[in-house]
Every structure is written in structure tokens, then in C-alpha cells.
Amino acid sequence: MLCVKNLVKTFDGERRRRSRAAGAEPARVFAVNDISFDVPNGSLFTLLGPSGCGKTTTLRSIAGLERPDSGTIEVGGRVLFAGGSGAKTVNVPANERGLGMVFQSYAIWPHMSVFDNVAFPLQVKKRASRPGKKEIAERVMRVLQTMELADLADRQATKLSGGQQQRLALARALVIEPPLLLLDEPLSNLDAKLRESLRYELKRLQRELGITSVYVTHDQVEALVLSTSIAVMKGGNVMQLGRPREIYENPNCRFVAEFIGTSNFIAGTVAARENDRYAVDTADGRLLLDSAASIPVGTEVVVSIRPEAVEVGATRAGEVPNEWTGKVLTRAFLGEAVDHVVAVGKHEIRARGNPAVSIEPGTEVYLRMDPGKLTLVPVG
Structure with missing residues (x-):
């Protein structure tokens, strides 16, 4: 047309x-x-x-x-x-x-x-x-x-x-x-x-x-x-x-990741790749994610993580990928969801989840991030 x-x-x-x-x-x-x-x-x-x-x-x-x-x-x-x-x-x-x-x-x-x-x-x-x-x-x-x-x-x-x-x-x-x-x-x-x-x-x-x-x-x-x-x-x-x-x-x-919705951005370097599974080393630990992108090992990248892709828990889940520990800095009730901002090393990661789950600031928590819901974004 x-x-x-x-x-x-x-x-x-x-x-x-x-x-x-x-x-x-x-x-x-x-x-x-x-x-x-x-x-x-x-x-x-x-x-x-x-x-x-x-x-x-x-x-x-x-x-x-x-x-x-x-x-x-x-x-x-x-x-x-x-x-x-x-x-x-x-x-x-x-x-x-x-x-x-x-x-x-x-x-x-x-x-x-x-x-x-x-x-x-x-x-x-x-x-x-x-x-x-x-x-x-x-x-x-x-x-x-x-x-x-x-x-x-x-x-x-x-x-x-x-x-x-x-x-x-x-x-x-x-x-x-x-x-x-x-x-x-x-x-x-x-x-x-x-x-x-x-x-x-x-x-x-x-x-x-x-x-x-x-x-x-x-x-x-x-x-x-x-x-x-x-x-x-x-x-x-x-x-x-x-x-x-x-x-x-x-x-x-x-730019697109920031403009379309809300994202957490974590800088890192591609440490390994096997088929579509990437391992990215960051300042606060390794992240595993799935991506169809073709990015060589050693390349600097940014991992984009939507708040709804971050699960917050009070106990460790066990042998699961991308489980980090942190401390709740603040929380916000949004009606249909609750946002928690969690300090993990140098990063502040926003997590959005069930409004029935509301964790006091200062509480030690575990963050879990599904590899299939993380996005690999080239630097620049």
C-alpha cells in the first residue's frame, strides 16, 4: 500500500x-x-x-x-x-x-x-x-x-x-x-x-x-x-x-532497548559460545543467555534484562544458571506488580513480579534470571 x-x-x-x-x-x-x-x-x-x-x-x-x-x-x-x-x-x-x-x-x-x-x-x-x-x-x-x-x-x-x-x-x-x-x-x-x-x-x-x-x-x-x-x-x-x-x-x-520499555543493562565480555548459548563475564559474575546473534568471543557487549525477567526469592534455588545474591534497596507497589531494586555489587537491578511478594528494604535476596529472557546487545 x-x-x-x-x-x-x-x-x-x-x-x-x-x-x-x-x-x-x-x-x-x-x-x-x-x-x-x-x-x-x-x-x-x-x-x-x-x-x-x-x-x-x-x-x-x-x-x-x-x-x-x-x-x-x-x-x-x-x-x-x-x-x-x-x-x-x-x-x-x-x-x-x-x-x-x-x-x-x-x-x-x-x-x-x-x-x-x-x-x-x-x-x-x-x-x-x-x-x-x-x-x-x-x-x-x-x-x-x-x-x-x-x-x-x-x-x-x-x-x-x-x-x-x-x-x-x-x-x-x-x-x-x-x-x-x-x-x-x-x-x-x-x-x-x-x-x-x-x-x-x-x-x-x-x-x-x-x-x-x-x-x-x-x-x-x-x-x-x-x-x-x-x-x-x-x-x-x-x-x-x-x-x-x-x-x-x-x-x-x-537505544532501542532503553526506549522500548524498561531494562537493566549489565556490561560484560563474551567469554564463551556454544551454538546459541553465550557466557558473558561481568563485574559481578557470569551470565548465561541464549541469542541467535553472531558475536565473537572477546567482544564487549551489554546484556539487557527486562525487570519482569528477574525473579526475586528469599532462599537459594540451587543449581540454576544466573542466580545472584543481593540486598533490596527499595520497593514500589504498582498495583498489578511490585518493583524491587536490588543492589548486586556495582549494579542496581530492577525486578518486577507478583504484587503478593513484597520484600522489606535491607533484606538479603537471591535473583534468578532465565537465560532465554536475556538479550545480548552489541556495544555502540
Whole structure:
């Protein structure tokens, strides 16, 4: 459905102090640095990363709100943008791309009713492609029914709740029946409880309607819940691209491991390898882990350990791999789990487990880490 190839977008940076007098051109800053990805039909693809990583610039380039320096953007085989390397430039205007977009601010027209907000994109189409009044009314009511807003069709848009306004913005984007839906952090203005419920509502709608979507967010939980696949971005580059479980369980670098969830990081050196079983020597002992990575013996690495992969016990388990002793520094009740922070030598390891298990700070404990749940991350 969507194919992005070698997309580059730069902006003017600040001039260096020394070069101002010479009238030198400002340095170029890469907002998007030669990225490529494909979004299959009916899937929800998420661009995930911190502020300034290039995710929104990428989305706006697809929408036609930013003009890339080079690369190609195709939707359903139709070229929306092509440029660079001396090739003939194609740049379809945003209003002619036929894509749906939901903004972070919703952009609801306050002087219109719910019905009129949704009908407006159809009413302003060119006469040749504009539906008749009857068809417009049918399409608007159909999408309002899907969004559970049909009973509010005559209400002023500003008298809706935050969640209802978010669904109204989504209805307005869907009524034109776009081949591709673009969503720029549409849930970020909502409170935590409403945001959580609408994640699942959005996921249900996307799958039931089969809408091909590109979703931008900095919220890693949101990305894991909603996505068919995720591209984790940093500094205009895609650091890792894959399915949510793959990225969470097998991050390819420390940045991805830190950004997707919470991890303990323990530096060490590969001491031995037998098939997929690695032995890593660290400052506080040896760790055994399973990894399909190909890393030579003697290489410096980082072992990433998710808190839920660490089991805390008051007694020694016996001859099991990766059992370390430590002392509980602090604990935190999270409702569905309890976090313990345990001092082991120079490291402070976070463990997350059953809320029924809560151990007093200062208690000597044993940590057990399943080799199959540890991840080997190359340094750098």
C-alpha cells in the first residue's frame, strides 16, 4: 500500500559563529536521513521515537505538508513524491493526495455541528467528484454510527468531551474513504484513563475496517498495543524495524532497548559460545543467555534484562544458571506488580513480579534470571 524509499528531508541549521562573517551557508540538519519502509495493505505501521527524531516530519512528507529533498513516496502504486539525483520531480499537492489525517490538536471547526464537521471534506470536493447531498448524508451518518457519535450529530462540536472530539476527528478523516490514514499523536491530549481505553477502540476500528494506517507517537506502550509493525527512530534514522514483540524482546541496540520499555543493562565480555548459548563475564559474575546473534568471543557487549525477567526469592534455588545474591534497596507497589531494586555489587537491578511478594528494604535476596529472557546487545 505505502512504499517510502530513500526519503531525505533537511532543514537549515544555525550558522557557525566563525562562518557568519564570511557569509557561509548554514549547515543542513537531517530531519529524515535516507529512510525506507513498506506498509502492507490493512496494517497499522507506527513511527516511534523521542521528540526531534524525524517521525512527524516523515508523516508530514507523506501527507504532502513537507517537501522532501529526495526519495520516493507511493500509495497504492501512485507516485505522490519523487525527487533527487537528477530525476524528474513529482510532488502531488496535499489536497490532491486523497489521504486522511488526524492531528494532535484534532482541529475541530468550533462553529460547526458534529454532522457538518464530518460532512465538510465531502462538500468541498471538486464538483466532478463531489457526492450528492443524499450520499453525503448517508456516508456521514454511517461513519458517525461507527464512531458511536450518531446521537450527537446535531450537537455543537465544542460541546463534546475530549474523547468524543478525538473520535470526531477520526470520523472526519474516514468519511472520505482514504487509501491511507495518517495519525499524528491523536491521543496525546487525553487523560491517561481515556487514552488507554481509546487505544483499544482505535485498534478495534482499524482492524474491523481494514484501514491502512501510519501512526506517530513517542509513547512506547501505545506503539506496542496498536501496531502491526514499528519503526524506532533516532536522529532522522530508523534504528530498528519489526513487529512489536520482536523489537521488545530482541532490541538490536541499547537505544532501542532503553526506549522500548524498561531494562537493566549489565556490561560484560563474551567469554564463551556454544551454538546459541553465550557466557558473558561481568563485574559481578557470569551470565548465561541464549541469542541467535553472531558475536565473537572477546567482544564487549551489554546484556539487557527486562525487570519482569528477574525473579526475586528469599532462599537459594540451587543449581540454576544466573542466580545472584543481593540486598533490596527499595520497593514500589504498582498495583498489578511490585518493583524491587536490588543492589548486586556495582549494579542496581530492577525486578518486577507478583504484587503478593513484597520484600522489606535491607533484606538479603537471591535473583534468578532465565537465560532465554536475556538479550545480548552489541556495544555502540
